[in-house]
Amino acid sequence: VAFSGRRLVADTLDLDVHGVGARLSGDPAALTELAVHFASFRGGSATGPVIHVELHRGPPFLDLPRRLAADQIVDRGLVYNLGEITWVDHHGHASSRYDFAREHGAIHAPRVEDLIELGYLMLHSRLGVHLERRGLFRLHCMGVVANGKAALVLAPSGGGKSRLALAALTHTDAALLGDDL
Secondary structure (H helix, E strand, O other): OOEEOOEEOOOEEEEEEOOEEEEEEEOHHHHHHHHHHOHHHEOOOOOOOOEEEEEEEOOOOOOOOOOOOOOEEEOOEEEEEEOOEEEEEOOOOOEEEEEOOOOEEEEEEOOHHHHHHHHHHHHHHHHHHHHHHOOOOOOOEEEEEEOOEEEEEEOOOOOOHHHHHHHHHHHOOOEEEEEEO
16 A cells, blocks of 8 residues: 555555454545544454455345345444344445455545545444454543643533543643544
8 A cells, every 4th residue: 555645645544553464455535534443453453354345336226135124223324244244235325345254344425524434434343343452442532632641521412522632732832642542
């Protein structure tokens, strides 16, 4: 994977997240943005990819093997499950499929923004499972560092973490460690 300016010149991005391998492949524009989010984890894992997520720019579609009733209706869409595979119709804007037995997912969306968001969420979700098995846990928090000291602010969604981070970055010499996970 190489960069030309800020643009990714490849169709794969390999990650090593604390020993858990992941490979994102597909749309170069989406991969360029995701490479920024996962910059400190770039490079393949010694054990190879464990999680693979494909990002396809194009119309959403569900490759259901037969007609299924939705198992859940959630804010993000309609969820269908069959054995180890889950499909989500994101209200016609995108579709996603994840095979848990193979640790392989695919997202189809015409807009690169949807590929980035759904790819980020899918990868984070699966990384969390593998990292927890290794004794590492994710926190929903905001982290800042200033004067050699760091702080984490734990708060629920809508609790003001992003607003606090912006204020800290604007009015102090603090640096952002992370804002969300």
